[in-house]
Each structure stands twice: as structure tokens, then as C-alpha cells.
Amino acid sequence: MRNTRPVLATSLLLSTTGCGVYALPAGATTQAQVLRQDWIVFTLAGLFVAVVVFGLILFPLFAWRRRSNDYPVQFSRNTKLELIYTIIPLLMVIALFAVTYRDEIIVEHLGAHPANTVDVLAFQWSWRFHYVGTAINIEGTPNAPPQLILPVDETTRINLTSSDVNHEFWVPAFLFKRDAIAGVKNSFDLRPIHIGVYLGRCAEFCGFDHALMTFTVRVVSQTDYVRWLRAGGSSIVPSAEGSTL
Amino acid sequence: MNTATTAPSSLAHHGIIEWLTSTDHKHVGILYMCTAIFYFLVAGLLALVIRAQLSQPEMTLVGPHQYAQIFTLHGTAMIFLFVVPFALGLANFLIPLQIGAPDMAFPRLNAFTYWLFFFAGLTIFSGVFVNGGAAATGWYAYAPLSEISVSTGGGQDLWIVGLLMSSISGILTAVNFITTIFLYRAPGMTMWRLPIFTWEMVATSLLILMAFPSLAAVLAMLFIDRHFGGQFFDATAGGNPVLYQHLFWFFGHPEVYIMILPFFGVISEIIPVFSRKPIFGYTGLVLSAFAIAGLSMGVWAHHMFTTGVVTNAFFAAVSFLIAVPTGVKFFNWVGTMWRGSIVFTTPMIFAIGFMLNFLIGGISGVMIASPPIDFQAKDSYFLVSHFHYVLGGGSLFAIFGAIYFWFPKVFGKMLSERLGKWCFWLLFIGFNTTFFVMQFLGVMGMPRRIYTYPALPGWGNLNMVASIGSLIMAAGVLVFAWDVVTASLSRKHAPDDPWGGYSLEWWTTSPPPEYNFTSLPPIRSERPVFDAKHPELVRSGSS
Amino acid sequence: MTTGRRLFVSSAAFGIAIAVAYWFSAHNPDGAVLLGLMAVALVFAAGYMFVAERAARLVGDRANASNADASGEPLGVFTVASPWPITVAFGAFLLLLGLAIFPVLAAFGLALLLFGLFRLGRESR
Numbered sequence: 054m055r056n057t058r059p060v061l062a063t064s065l066l067l068s069t070t071g072c073g074v075y076a077l078p079a080g081a082t083t084q085a086q087v088l089r090q091d092w093i094v095f096t097l098a099g100l101f102v103a104v105v106v107f108g109l110i111l112f113p114l115f116a117w118r119r120r121s122n123d124y125p126v127q128f129s130r131n132t133k134l135e136l137i138y139t140i141i142p143l144l145m146v147i148a149l150f151a152v153t154y155r156d157e158i159i160v161e162h163l164g165a166h167p168a169n170t171v172d173v174l175a176f177q178w179s180w181r182f183h184y185v186g187t188a189i190n191i192e193g194t195p196n197a198p199p200q201l202i203l204p205v206d207e208t209t210r211i212n213l214t215s216s217d218v219n220h221e222f223w224v225p226a227f228l229f230k231r232d233a234i235a236g237v238k239n240s241f242d243l244r245p246i247h248i249g250v251y252l253g254r255c256a257e258f259c260g261f262d263h264a265l266m267t268f269t270v271r272v273v274s275q276t277d278y279v280r281w282l283r284a285g286g287s288s289i290v291p292s293a294e295g296s297t298l
Numbered sequence: 299m300n301t302a303t304t305a306p307s308s309l310a311h312h313g314i315i316e317w318l319t320s321t322d323h324k325h326v327g328i329l330y331m332c333t334a335i336f337y338f339l340v341a342g343l344l345a346l347v348i349r350a351q352l353s354q355p356e357m358t359l360v361g362p363h364q365y366a367q368i369f370t371l372h373g374t375a376m377i378f379l380f381v382v383p384f385a386l387g388l389a390n391f392l393i394p395l396q397i398g399a400p401d402m403a404f405p406r407l408n409a410f411t412y413w414l415f416f417f418a419g420l421t422i423f424s425g426v427f428v429n430g431g432a433a434a435t436g437w438y439a440y441a442p443l444s445e446i447s448v449s450t451g452g453g454q455d456l457w458i459v460g461l462l463m464s465s466i467s468g469i470l471t472a473v474n475f476i477t478t479i480f481l482y483r484a485p486g487m488t489m490w491r492l493p494i495f496t497w498e499m500v501a502t503s504l505l506i507l508m509a510f511p512s513l514a515a516v517l518a519m520l521f522i523d524r525h526f527g528g529q530f531f532d533a534t535a536g537g538n539p540v541l542y543q544h545l546f547w548f549f550g551h552p553e554v555y556i557m558i559l560p561f562f563g564v565i566s567e568i569i570p571v572f573s574r575k576p577i578f579g580y581t582g583l584v585l586s587a588f589a590i591a592g593l594s595m596g597v598w599a600h601h602m603f604t605t606g607v608v609t610n611a612f613f614a615a616v617s618f619l620i621a622v623p624t625g626v627k628f629f630n631w632v633g634t635m636w637r638g639s640i641v642f643t644t645p646m647i648f649a650i651g652f653m654l655n656f657l658i659g660g661i662s663g664v665m666i667a668s669p670p671i672d673f674q675a676k677d678s679y680f681l682v683s684h685f686h687y688v689l690g691g692g693s694l695f696a697i698f699g700a701i702y703f704w705f706p707k708v709f710g711k712m713l714s715e716r717l718g719k720w721c722f723w724l725l726f727i728g729f730n731t732t733f734f735v736m737q738f739l740g741v742m743g744m745p746r747r748i749y750t751y752p753a754l755p756g757w758g759n760l761n762m763v764a765s766i767g768s769l770i771m772a773a774g775v776l777v778f779a780w781d782v783v784t785a786s787l788s789r790k791h792a793p794d795d796p797w798g799g800y801s802l803e804w805w806t807t808s809p810p811p812e813y814n815f816t817s818l819p820p821i822r823s824e825r826p827v828f829d830a831k832h833p834e835l836v837r838s839g840s841s
Numbered sequence: 842m843t844t845g846r847r848l849f850v851s852s853a854a855f856g857i858a859i860a861v862a863y864w865f866s867a868h869n870p871d872g873a874v875l876l877g878l879m880a881v882a883l884v885f886a887a888g889y890m891f892v893a894e895r896a897a898r899l900v901g902d903r904a905n906a907s908n909a910d911a912s913g914e915p916l917g918v919f920t921v922a923s924p925w926p927i928t929v930a931f932g933a934f935l936l937l938l939g940l941a942i943f944p945v946l947a948a949f950g951l952a953l954l955l956f957g958l959f960r961l962g963r964e965s966r
Contacts, residue, residue, distance in 0.1 A: 073756075074742065074755040074756040075738045075742065075756050075760065076738070076741065076742070077674070077741040077742075078741075078742070078743070087670070088670045088671075088673060088674065091668060091670040091671050092671055092674070092741075095664070095665045095668060095671055096665070099661040099662070099664065099665060102661055103657065103658070103661055106628060106632075106657055107654065107657065109628075109629075109632045110628075110631075110632060110635075110650065110653050110654065110657075113573075113632065113635035113636055113637075113638065113640060114635070114640060114642075114650065117573075117635065117636070117637055117638050117639060117640055118639075118640045118641075118642065119574070119639040119640055119641045120639070121639075123639075124574050124575075124639065124832065124835055125574060125575055125637055125638050125639045126575075126637065127575055127576055127835055128575070128576075128578075128637075129575070129576040129577065129578055129579070129580065130578065130579055130580070130581075131578075131579075131633070134633075135579050135582050135626070135629075135630075138625065138626065138629040139582075139622060139625075139626055142621060142622045142625040142626075143619075143622050146618040146619065146621050146622060146664070147618075149618060149664070149668065150614065150615055150618050152668075153614055153668040153669065153670060154611055154614075156670045157610060157611070157614075157669050157670050160670055160673070177448075217442065217448070218440070218442045218443040218448055219440050219442070219443065219539060221604065221676075221677060223677075223743075223745065225674070225678075225742065225743025226743075228673060228674040229673045229674065230604055230673055230674070230676060230677070231604050231606060231673075232604045232605045232606060234533075234539050234540060234605065235442065235533035235534070235539055236533030236534075236537075236538065236539065237533075237539075237540065237605070237606065237607060239605075239606035240606075252743070252754075254743075254745060255745075256676070256677040256678065256745045257440070257677055258366075258435070258436050258440075258443070258677075258746070258747040259443060260366075260443060260448065261362040261363050261366060261434075262362060263362075263747060263748060264362065264748035264749050264750050264751065316922065318924075318927055319922040319923055319924045319926075319927065320921070320922050321919075321920050321921060321922060321923055321926065322921060322922075397901070400919055401919040405919055405920050405921075406920055406923050406925065406926045406961060407926070408926075409923070409926035409927065410926035410927075410929055410930050412926075412930075413926060413927045413930030413931070414930045414933060414934070416930070417930060417931065417933075417934035418934075420934075421934065421937070421938060421941075428942070452941065452942055455941035455942065456938070456941055456942070458941070459937040459938060459940060459941045462937060463933065463934065463937055466933075480845045481899065481901075482901070483899065483901025483902075484901060484908075485900045485901065485903070485906035485907060485908055485910050486901070486903065486904065486905065486906045486907070487901050488844070488901065488902055488903075488904050489843075489844035489845065489902070490844065500848070504848075504852065507882075508879050508882070508883075512875065521940070521941075525940075540871075541871055544871040544872060544875065545871075545875070548872075548875045588848075588851075588852075592852070592855045592859075595856075595859065595876070595879060596859045596863065596876070598872075599872065607869075608867070608869065608872075609866060609867035609868070609869065611866075612862075612863065612866045612867045812921065813919070817908075818908055820907060820908070822904075
């Protein structure tokens with residue numbers, strides 16, 4: 054499971070989108086691993102364009118500042134050059150679109166047989182998690198945010214909707230968010246890869262206590278998860294390691 | 299007439315009644331721009347409150363209700379009462395001058411649109427005084443949050459009717475612009491000799507005509523929902539909240555280009571004058587404006603990538619394509635500076651600042667046009683950083699460039715070059731300090747529109763940096779205000795053509811007389827004033 | 842074909858193209874209706890340009906026109922000042938404000954709006 058690619062990708066990312074805590078989260082689901090690839094591709098492409106175009110803007114400022122009263126040569130067109138700098142960006146965005154298209158299909162793919170299904174209901178201003186096939190309902194309040202328990206290395210289907218205004222389910226560590234809209238059922242799969250606790254929140258402004266509409270995601274081992282399900286969701290999982298907010 | 303001695307100004311002798319009833323496009327333009335600047339100062343003050351509140355975790359300077367009103371008014375005022383009206387005001391002032399016309403095609407309609415916009419601003423801000431406070435649902439006021447069952451206060455209604463007035467005003471202005479540009483060009487001023495700013499306003503006007511009706515429609519539907527028992531956006535009664543997003547963003551994304559195309563025009567006027575060369579790739583610049591305008595009509599749902607009910611691939615593809623004509627503009631500006639003779643006046647350095655800032659906004663724009671990236675960036679501070687780089691680093695810097703460039707023409711007074719450069723550097727450093735760090739806050743997980751946040755690792759530090767940057771920007775605005783006050787009080791008259799300008803506004807006096815021109819030079823290229831003053835440099839057979 | 846007409850014809854063609862492309866790639870009725878209506882509006886404007894431009898021969902469109910060519914060309918009358926634009930705007934303001942907070946104000950605003958429009962029309966003659 055541990056190969057060098059994610060390590061390489063992480064170090065690349067640290068150098069491109071920040072360092073230490075000031076960076077994109079490592080990506081705690083298999084889906085997030087794919088999403089992070091996109092961030093890396095686009096960040097590198099963006100840095101490349103930035104360096105080239107910054108150079109093109111700044112170079113003339115040093116090379117051709119006004120030195121005499123004479124007017125320079127009054128040229129104003131070069132059709133061949135203009136065509137070139139239309140076509141090169143066009144090819145670049147086509148390539149970027151190909152990456153985007155491929156990765157979005159992977160991330161949004163819904164598996165045929167998810168191991169678990171959770172119905173998530175967003176409301177002003179908290180969340181309710183219903184574990185389908187069980188009687189487990191976890192409902193929070195703005196001052197007592199609920200906790201979503203997920204098993205590691207297993208696919209969980211989330212069915213998301215809202216009972217009032219628009220909300221948005223966002224777990225920054227999963228690099229993913231999805232809208233909760235009344236009358237719309239949004240489904241997506243999450244497959245966490247690391248045990249830990251992650252902060253989640255509402256991302257769409259939904260009224261005054263929007264800032265307090267948080268929740269936590271606790272990713273536990275599969276045995277802990279089964280034990281927790283059997284206990285009707287009431288037992289506190291003892292062996293969750295670390296805490297990665 | 300082409301000397302520094304000015305004719306008696308028609309603008310100087312106007313009392314309050316004249317300003318209220320004038321239909322002269324120059325007066326209307328000045329009213330638009332001054333009102334817009336007023337709202338910029340108001341919205342800027344609101345931004346300082348936001349930055350103070352967010353400077354540290356768990357701050358309690360304002361509560362959640364006040365905070366929601368503040369960011370709603372900040373966004374609404376910056377977009378609808380500052381950037382767009384400033385562009386319309388500048389166009390009002392410049393279009394007849396640039397095409398050699400005595401006035402706009404419909405002068406009284408023009409005055410009407412200004413006053414409707416004036417009352418729109420009053421209406422939106424009057425929400426502060428009603429029970430329940432001003433609108434507090436953000437500048438796009440998503441239903442069902444903006445429905446009467448949730449947002450019960452009258453402030454939301456005032457916001458709706460205020461924006462309705464502003465959208466009607468915008469539509470009528472666009473009609474006026476297109477008519478004027480098509481029918482009132484001076485002899486020899488063919489469409490392909492129009493200054494780039496005027497061309498960009500043709501594209502902008504077309505976009506307004508396509509997009510603003512959708513805004514008017516969605517506002518009317520929301521109002522019907524709130525007061526006449528409608529259920530357009532009420533899911534429990536068979537309505538559809540997603541329809542609100544479709545209608546709003548069908549307006550809202552073209553609106554972004556309505557707020558930037560005029561300023562692409564401004565930059566395309568400033569750079570050639572101070573590179574002492576013609577604009578490079580005139581035809582490409584015009585065509586790219588229409589390519590941007592056209593494509594921008596097909597990208598609205600990139601604001602809805604996470605709704606799960608739109609075809610993301612279509613909108614991502616069209617959004618990516620917009621990068622191409624935008625890139626063409628950049629390369630044309632570089633081509634204009636290439637082997638030029640660059641003069642670092644205040645308008646020019648604002649234009650350079652515009653390019654540098656807008657490039658960052660453009661790159662982050664291409665990033666979030668990719669749905670997999672948008673899944674993290676949407677509604678986060680990454681997005682906040684992106685659109686401030688486009689609107690603040692872009693449009694705002696172009697607005698300052700435009701003010702420094704055309705202030706002598708509009709008021710017959712020169713702004714100080716020394717203060718102008720102070721203003722630029724304070725704004726440039728402050729702006730980048732504030733908004734660059736927000737990209738990191740966004741990827742780290744800070745959502746927009748939260749009035750408080752817990753002390754998560756790094757959040758407090760970055761927010762403090764951003765807040766310090768906002769104070770540096772505020773200092774830049776104060777320098778600018780001081781510059782305007784001292785220049786206005788100065789007795790020194792600006793020359794008619796202080797910069798060696800190219801387009802027709804530099805042919806007439808500063809400020810221009812009623813009906814604008816007493817004579818016109820022959821118009822044989824896109825820079826008739828340059829041709830008339832430098833006949834030895836006229837390119838034979840070129841257009 | 843003049844540039845103005847070409848602009849509207851190509852905009853209309855683009856409007857139709859993007860509406861059709863959207864319909865076949867996204868199958869979403871909301872957006873297809875919006876783009877379709879946009880295309881209809883542009884086709885209408887393009888059609889109008891054909892009718893209107895037949896009559897108009899503008900000195901501004903002639904590349905070699907001199908200023909003398911423009912003398913005698915009717916440009917219309919440019920009003921310098923009129924109290925009615927602000928009156929109509931104030932009427933529209935009261936009308937919409939009244940709808941939002943106080944219906945009686947709306948009636949008064951409508952009356953002022955109509956009165957202002959009437960006087961504006963009289964002024965034009």
C-alpha cells in the first residue's frame with residue numbers, strides 16, 4: 054500500500070501549494086488521492102504559465118524604458134505570431150481538460166455494492182447521519198457537532214440532502230464537497246485510507262449559525278466499526294489513533 | 299484648440315439643479331463615477347470590519363447577524379454599485395468623445411438610467427434602517443435562504459427591488475451604448491477604427507442585454523415567492539431551488555465579464571500611449587473580446603459543479619476555452635510594450651499592476667474551472683482569493699489607472715504623479731498581502747462567509763497577515779483621496795493632451811465643451827490624434 | 842454587410858450553436874431554455890439590423906469620409922437638460938419601494954412615473 058508515488062506527490066505538493074500546515078491536506082480517501090493529482094497538475098501548469106507570462110510582462114519594462122524623445126518603430130501586427138499564441142494556450146487547455154475529465158469520472162464513480170450507506174440530512178444548523186439498515190441516527194446541534202463514523206478501507210455511500218435551505222457537505226481532508234439541496238438527493242462514495250479524526254463543515258452560507266455548522270468524521274478500523282454498529286452506535290470507539298484535524 | 303489654454307469649462311458653472319437635470323453625457327458619466335467611488339469607500343470600510351473580525355480566531359467584534367449583513371452589503375455594493383456603474387460611467391463619458399459624437403444617442407434615457415441606479419443604491423442600503431436589518435443572504439441570495447419563510451426581514455425585499463432597478467438601468471444603458479456606437483460615429487470613424495475601449499463596451503453591452511434580463515427574472519420570481527404566494531423555489535411545494543441557481547448564474551457569470559471587459563479596454567488604451575506605439579494585434583483584441591463575451595454565456599454552471607445536477611464536463615470545457623482569448627489579450631499587451639519606449643507614469647504602472655494581479659486571478663480561475671479542484675476550492679477562501687484577484691487586483695487597479703489617465707480630461711486638473719505612485723505601491727503591496735495568503739487558507743479548509751473560526755493550526759497567522767494587508771490598502775486609498783482633494787483645489791489647468799494620447803478625446807479641450815468638439819482631425823486609423831500630430835510617422839496604407 | 846450587422850448575425854449564429862450544443866451534451870431543460878431564449882433575442886436583433894440598415898448609409902462607415910461630408914447629416918436633437926428623467930426614475934423608485942414595503946407608495950410612484958413619461962413625451966415634440 055505504501056509506495057513512493059504518494060510520497061513523491063506529497064513533496065511536490067508541499068513545494069507547490071504551500072508547506073507544513075499551510076498546504077493542501079494530504080488526502081485521506083482514495084478519491085482524494087485522485088483529486089490531489091489534479092491539484093498537482095494544475096498547480097504546476099499554473100506556475101509554468103505564471104513564470105513565462107510574468108517574464109514577458111516584466112522583461113520589456115527593463116529592456117525598453119523610454120530613453121529618448123524619438124518614437125520607436127510603429128509596428129502593430131504579426132499574424133503568424135498571433136496565431137501561435139492562440140494555438141499554444143488552446144492545446145494546453147485541451148490537455149488540462151483531458152486530465153480533468155478523466156479524474157472527475159473516477160471520483161464521481163458510484164460503486165455497485167458499497168459496504169455501508171449513510172443518509173446525511175443537513176438542516177439549519179447541523180447534520181443528521183442515518184446508517185441505512187440500522188436504527189442508528191446521529192443528530193447534532195451547532196454547539197454539539199455530530200460525529201460521522203466511517204470504516205477504513207471500505208467504501209461508504211453517502212446520500213445527501215437538505216430539509217431546508219442549501220447546505221454543503223465539506224471535509225477538507227477529503228478534498229471534496231457536495232451540495233445538500235432540498236428536493237435533490239446527491240450520492241457519492243468515500244473510501245477512507247487512514248484512521249483518524251477529520252473536521253467537516255457546511256460550506257454554503259445557510260444563515261447566521263453557518264459558521265458553527267460543523268461535524269467530525271472519525272475513521273475507525275473495520276473491526277471497531279462492526280463493534281460500534283452492533284452496539285447500536287452508542288459505544289465509544291476506544292482505539293482510534295491520532296487526530297488529524 | 300490644441301493647446302494648454304483651456305476654453306471656459308462648461309462643467310464649472312453648474313449648480314445643483316443643473317446636475318439634477320443635466321442630460322449631457324459628460325455630466326451623467328461624472329455622476330456615475332462619483333457615486334460609484336462613494337460606494338467603493340463604503341464597501342471598503344465594510345471590508346475593513348470583516349478583516350478586523352477575522353484577524354484572530356474567536357473574535358467578537360461583530361455578531362453573526364451583523365457579519366452576514368456586512369458581507370452581503372460589501373459584495374452587493376462592490377459589484378452592483380461600484381465596479382459596474384464605474385465602467386458604465388466611464389463609458390458614458392468616453393464613448394461619444396472617442397467616436398467623435400456630440401452626445402449619446404438618447405441623452406434623456408441616459409440621465410434616467412443614472413438616477414435609477416442612484417435610487418437603487420439608496421434602496422439597497424436603506425435596509426440597514428428597517429426592522430430585521432439589511433439583506434443578509436450574500437450577494438447571490440440563494441433561495442430558499444432568501445425566501446420569506448427564512449429571511450423574514452424587509453431588508454431582503456429592499457435588496458431585491460434595488461437590484462431590479464439596477465438591472466433595468468443597466469439594460470437601458472446598454473441599448474444606449476450600442477445605438478450610439480453604431481449610428482453616431484464621426485466621418486471616417488469606421489467600426490474597425492474604434493478605440494479598443496469602445497469596442498470592449500460593444501461587447502459589454504451585448505453581454506448586459508443577454509444576461510441582465512435573467513437577473514430581473516430571477517429577482518421578480520423571488521419577489522413573487524415572497525409576497526404573492528409563488529413557489530418557484532420551494533421544494534416542498536414542487537418548486538426547484540436549483541432553478542434559482544441556473545437563473546442567477548446565467549446572469550452572474552456574464553456579469554463577471556461585464557465587470558472586466560471594460561477594463562481590458564482601459565488597459566488597451568493606456569499601454570499603447572505609454573509604450574509610444576500602436577496597440578499590437580488590434581483585430582485580435584477585438585475578436586477576443588467577442589470570443590470572451592460569447593463563451594461567457596455558456597459557463598454559468600461552473601458555479602454549480604457541486605450541485606450534482608449539471609453536466610460538469612460541458613461547463614468545464616467552455617470555461618477552459620475562455621482562457622484562450624484572455625491569453626491573447628495578455629500577449630497583445632506584451633506585444634504592444636515590445637520594443638516600445640515605455641514611460642512609467644501612474645496610469646502605466648497601474649496597468650502593469652493590473653496585468654500582474656489579473657494573471658494570478660486568471661490562473662486560479664483556470665484551476666477552479668476544473669471540477670475536481672473546485673470540489674475543494676468552491677466556497678473556500680481559495681475562491682475568495684480568486685475573485686478578488688480578478689475584481690480587486692484586476693478591475694480595481696484598472697479603475698485607478700483610468701482615473702489617473704482621464705482625470706485631466708474629465709476635470710481639467712492633473713493628479714500628482716508622486717502621490718499616484720505612493721497610492722499604487724500601497725495598494726499593490728496591501729492587495730497582494732491580503733489576498734495571496736487566502737489561497738492557502740482556502741486549500742487548508744477555511745470556508746467563506748464564516749464570522750468566526752476556531753484556532754486551527756495556521757489559520758490565525760494567515761488571517762492576521764490578510765488583515766494587515768487590508769490596512770495597507772486602506773492607506774493607499776487615503777493617499778488617493780488626498781491626491782484628488784489637492785488636485786481639485788489646485789488652480790493649475792491640465793493641458794488638453796497631457797500624455798500624447800491617441801484617441802479623439804485628446805483632441806478637444808480639458809474638460810470638453812458642450813457638444814464635445816469644435817473641430818475634428820481626419821480619421822484614417824484607430825489613433826487619429828496621433829496621426830494628426832505626427833504625420834511623419836503615419837504608416838502608409840495601414841489601417 | 843456592415844460590421845454592425847455582421848456582429849449581430851454572428852452573435853445569433855453563435856447563440857443557436859451553443860443552445861443546440863448544450864441541449865445535446867447536457868440534456869438539461871433549464872439551461873437549454875435560457876440559451877434558446879438568448880438565441881431568439883439575438884436572431885430578432887439580427888433580423889432587425891437587416892431591415893434597419895437597408896435605409897441607413899452612415900458617413901461614419903465610409904473609410905475616406907471627410908468632415909465636410911458630414912455637414913447636413915441629421916444627427917437629431919440633443920437635449921442639454923430635462924427635469925423628467927429624474928422624475929421618472931423617482932417614480933420608478935417609489936413604485937418598486939412601495940411594492941416592497943408600502944403599497945400606497947407604489948400607487949403614488951406609478952402615477953409619478955406615468956406623469957413623468959407623459960411630460961417627457963410632450964417635451965420631445
